[in-house]
Amino acid sequence: MADDRSKRDFRDRDRVSADEDYEVEYFASKAGITPQQVRELIAKHGNNRDKLEREAQALRGRA
Template sequence: MPDEKSKTDNRDRGRVAGDEEYEVGYLASKFQLTIPEVRELIRKYGNDRDTLEREAKALGNR
């Protein structure tokens, strides 16, 4: 069965919803950071997922 391309939602998977606890918690657990550290990354770098994951990885390796 082919994918129905007209039935998509408007969510942008390339962005992190910083006001959603599950998104912040996911990044925190994935990179072993605290919730405040993830919120600071979002404040500092915006909500682009690729940028946040790169910076979170760098912060987690310190």
């Protein structure tokens, strides 16, 4: 089920949903990595935004 963007409830702001393309694409552009890399990070480390930001930064550092 898609998120209803008209209901602004910020309970899940600390998560990135791999099922929502717009969330993956936004995180990818913000982090400077590809959407596929975002999905791989979510699969490996979970969907906690803070953890994903650290892992994306480390991934950029290795490239």
